[in-house]
Amino acid sequence: MWQGCSMNVADIDRAASTLPGVVHRTPALTCMRLNSAADATLFFKAEHLQKTGSFKARGARYAASLLNAAERDRGVVTHSSGNHGAALAWAAAEQGVAARVVMPENSLTNKIDAVRSYGAEIILCPPTLAARGERLEKVVADTGAVFIPPFDDERIIAGQGTAALELLEDVPDLDFIIVPVGGGGLLSGTILAADGRVPVFGAEPSWADDAWRSLKAGVIAEPIDPPRTVADGLRTGLGKLTWPIIRDGVEDILVVGDELIIAATRDLMAFGKWVVEPSGAVPLAALLANVDRFRGKRIGVILSGGNADVGSFFS
Amino acid sequence: MWQGCSMNVADIDRAASTLPGVVHRTPALTCMRLNSAADATLFFKAEHLQKTGSFKARGARYAASLLNAAERDRGVVTHSSGNHGAALAWAAAEQGVAARVVMPENSLTNKIDAVRSYGAEIILCPPTLAARGERLEKVVADTGAVFIPPFDDERIIAGQGTAALELLEDVPDLDFIIVPVGGGGLLSGTILAADGRVPVFGAEPSWADDAWRSLKAGVIAEPIDPPRTVADGLRTGLGKLTWPIIRDGVEDILVVGDELIIAATRDLMAFGKWVVEPSGAVPLAALLANVDRFRGKRIGVILSGGNADVGSFFS
Helix, strand or coil: CCCCCCCCHHHHHHHHHHCECCECCCCEECCHHHHHHHCCEEEEEEHHHCHHHECHHHHHHHHHHCCCHHHHHHCEEEECCCHHHHHHHHHHHHCCCCEEEEEECCCCHHHHHHHHHCCCEEEEECCCHHHHHHHHHHHHHHHCCEECCCCCCHHHHHHHHHHHHHHHHHCCCCCEEEEECCCCHHHHHHHHHHCCCCCEEEEEEHHHCHHHHHHHHCCCCCCCCCCCCCCHHHCCCCCCCHHHHHHHHCCEEEEECHHHHHHHHHHHHHHHCECCCHHHHHHHHHHHCCHHHHCCCEEEEEECECCCCHHHHHC | CCCCCCCCHHHHHHHHHHCECCECCCCEECCHHHHHHHCCEEEEEEHHHCHHHECHHHHHHHHHHCCCHHHHHHCEEEECCCHHHHHHHHHHHHCCCCEEEEEECCCCHHHHHHHHHCCCEEEEECCCHHHHHHHHHHHHHHHCCEECCCCCCHHHHHHHCHHHHHHHHHCCCCCEEEEECCCCHHHHHHHHHHCCCCCEEEEEEHHHCHHHHHHHHCCCCCCCCCCCCCCHHHCCCCCCCHHHHHHHHCCEEEEECHHHHHHHHHHHHHHHCECCCHHHHHHHHHHHCCHHHHCCCEEEEEECECCCCHHHHHC
């Protein structure tokens, strides 16, 4: 079914079998006020309460568990605006493996602090996708560290898909699932996990709308570089592995502006009492911008992370 | 045991028997980062996720359920800086009873909006405790409405105590429970619910430290009027019913300044991913200001409410 990709739901099941007791099985939360706002019944998969504060702990932990002894000795490296970096730093520390993380200089301070708190070495780079790649290659060449990509990796995709697998176990009768899309690890994993049982939507910021443009064009579109959306976790483009899964399996990509993303972040706090970072609020923002399309449906929403820049709220 | 008070744990049990399916049985949450900060094991009773966003729904709903037909016809009235007002407005609406709420002019906009959203009539008054009482008496005289006090009422105390009853069922082996104290409804109800099994602490802002002064003096101390702490839910003084229960049953009252209250509110958001209003963060602030005293203990913390002024975070 997934042309150009050998993965299927069995890969997600395999990853899921390794995670109990290792990452949290997060709850599916509900909120009447948000149901009223969307005129639909929403089930929020609470990955903001996940280890390291995002779903990224799933893929990173799964990938780290598959390292062999020689790879463990060399340590791991990745590039990340924050959540994958923190997740990999945490996962590596759990297994006694050294971690290095290349981060854009404009990463949120709280995300840099989180990566550091798990004991990883941080290498800052200019805030362009090109610079990330160059700096990463240099680290690999210099140190021999094993690159664990943020999304374009079968282990990562399989791990990220376990969130939707749990959601579908807890709420089997969903009409749709909607998740944020940046590099597409969560979206492609969710599509594989849903396995045709439930249509899956992606949601992305209009200031990082490369997934939507890719879907319209039928080929991977260039990301805006440097991207400027407040949804800092969604600034990357699609990958060679995630793209064909999304192209063949996604129901649609919804695009929404930063003003509505911020409003949805606020609504999640005011009504749900949940601290969700802007990237994680993008699906709700997209639902609230498309109420007619989703009216009366039962919709699974993955709240992908909670690492908002809380310090800025009190300054 | 409670001199000057005829209430005991049976009153809490009776209230608890009426609440299943009516208010949420909120979970006891944990957070490793906050455990590390406190160097203790904390169990947070999540009343920020309660109906109307605070524990006040418990007492208001219980009191409203006890109205007779004649009282229901006359409607209810109260005075409140917000959470009890919203709770009573909600509880009254659930039973088809009219509600009026006297609120200080300096109440948070989100709290005024919440009371209004449940259909209550709002009567604004100057921000002093004296003005609240006068305006309330006038409404009762003019309309015949039944006064449901915010805390100094046996029905309210019994309802509020049900939160601690649930917490002790879920986590029986606590060393201490700590709750915020304003008028003392939650604290006195918690003391009755604990029934001598677990020592109960109160925590209050240093800019509204009348409970601490009362305990030292042995008589009810005058509240600071008008009080100026950021913990807007804790600005009232103790009541004639709550005071003797607290005097005879509380382990101690801890006082903490606004700067640490704001820091604890931020920590609950950054680490727990929970939106808790400053009043609800006062117990954590007090614990973090007294780490040596509570080191290594298992402590129940009631997160009393989540109605923070979230709009201000994004302005």
